[in-house]
Each structure stands twice: as structure tokens, then as C-alpha cells.
Amino acid sequence: AQKITQTQPGMFVQEKEAVTLDCTYDTSDQSYGLFWYKQPSSGEMIFLIYQGSYDEQNATEGRYSLNFQKARKSANLVISASQLGDSAMYFCAMRESYSSASKIIFGSGTRLSIRP
């Protein structure tokens, strides 16, 4: 069955440090997509980064990079040079298969707090 696991309920990081948020997944599909979203206290969901299962290179978007280790079924988010505005909930998500009617499920999230 499709499953996403985020084992860090909360993290505290000093401003300007790099931080890694863990995500492991389980799927029997060969084709799938992995996503990271940020949810500030306002509740909006902000898309950060995407990794396809067949992508050979790790995805990067500005200060965000996705450390994709397919054999370990992990898709960790790395935020470089953290900023106070990075304080938020972060969710890992997976879309199983590339079929049109695919489910998209989310992990339980990690609350990241940046210390000044």
C-alpha cells in the first residue's frame, strides 16, 4: 500500500544553517512522483519541489533540494541557509503512478522552527 512517513514531528534550527527534513515512502509502483509542500501558520499550502521516480538528477529549486535515494525509498528535503521565514510545517507527498486517476497522499509533517 502507498505510504509516506515523516519521522521528525518538530525541529529547531539556527538561522543560516542548513536543515534536512526526512521523508520515506512505500509504493509498489515503478512510476511515481514525490513532492514537498510548505504550510505557514496561515494555512496555505505552498509547492516547493518535485522529483519524478525516473529522474536521475536530484531536483533543486533555489534554496531547496531533494535528496532522492530510490533504493532506500527516501526523498529528504534540504533547505540551505535557512531563514526566519522558513518556519512552517513541511509535508512530503507522493503521487503513485502517472495515471490520470492517481491518488496523492501526504505524510504527517514536520514543524520547522528557525531560531534567530
Added chain:
Amino acid sequence: DGGITQSPKYLFRKEGQNVTLSCEQNLNHDAMYWYRQDPGQGLRLIYYSQIVNDFQKGDIAEGYSVSREKKESFPLTVTSAQKNPTAFYLCASRGTDTGELFFGEGSRLTVL
């Protein structure tokens, strides 16, 4: 501007009443999704739909119903059968490129 519009933003209802949450999109996306979020928790999938007049149950569909009569609209009804309906509800549509979800601002339902 293109996007997802959810209404109402806040809703209070008495126990035992059905409630319908609206979700409209003008992004011309085929797939739409409904999620429930409880405080400090992740998003759980309620229903999703790929095309008009077709939808599938997610992981927590009991006590909810949906319809998809138009491509732009995917309303969610929280029925009296839902045992604990107080939650934050998020609607999304799925882009066709990477398949990322575009979310509305959410509807916060409180059952008194």
C-alpha cells in the same frame, strides 16, 4: 487570476446538520481533490475526481459525499454521519506538468 476558490472560509454548524463546502477552479485542470487536516496533523485524502461525473473514495471517505457535475466545481458535503467533522478542509486541483497540486485557502468547519 487563475486559482482555486473555496468558500466559506469559516463555517459553524450544529451537530447533525449536513454542510456543503464549495470548491471552484479556473485553471482548466481535470483532476480535483479534497483533504481533511486536523490540528498539527497531515492531510488525509477524502475524495478525488479525474473527470466530470467520476470520483473515487480516498482514505477517509466515510461520512462525506461529493459531486462533479462541472469540470470547474467539486463540492464536498459533510454529512451528519461524519462522527467528528470539526477540521480544516483543503481542496486542490492537479496540474498536468509535474502533477503538483494547487490548493485553495481552505475552509475551517466547526461543529458545535
